[in-house]
Amino acid sequence: MVKDPEAYKTIKVPAWVYINAKEAELALMRKGVGRLPESVLNPTKCPICKNELNTMKIEESGGKTYLLCPNCGYTQPKFEGTMEGIALGTAIGMGLVHLLNTLFGNGRQAQPEAGTG
Ligand SMILES: [Zn+2]
Numbered sequence: 001m002v003k004d005p006e007a008y009k010t011i012k013v014p015a016w017v018y019i020n021a022k023e024a025e026l027a028l029m030r031k032g033v034g035r036l037p038e039s040v041l042n043p044t045k046c047p048i049c050k051n052e053l054n055t056m057k058i059e060e061s062g063g064k065t066y067l068l069c070p071n072c073g074y075t076q077p078k079f080e081g082t083m084e085g086i087a088l089g090t091a092i093g094m095g096l097v098h099l100l101n102t103l104f105g106n107g108r109q110a111q112p113e114a115g116t117g
Contacts, residue, residue, distance in 0.1 A: 002075065005075055040101065047101045049071050054068045077093075
């Protein structure tokens with residue numbers, strides 16, 4: 001696991017990714033996280049290897065709570081509270097959690113829509 005999950009790393013993305021990320025950031029600030037599934041906000045199992053996640057408060061990260069996989073090292077913050085001052089990186093991170101859930105999922109939606117079965 002990385003020592004400080006809040007340490008910044010630089011990535012280069014195409015303009016369309018940046019534009020979509022800014023849009024996602026604004027939407028998160030306006031709408032909050034209420035519509036996002038628990039599998040993104042506060043999962044209990046690792047999206048990659050399905051191991052149980054450990055909850056850990058990391059002092060180096062301002063006492064923020066993280067969910068850590070002891071098997072494969074997967075790390076994500078527990079997205080909770082008002083999500084005040086959501087940053088672009090948070091929006092991208094949430095999108096990647098959702099992508100990993102889909103890629104490593106069992107092919108079913110986390111929250112099936114009513115009336116489709
Ligand atoms: Zn794992």
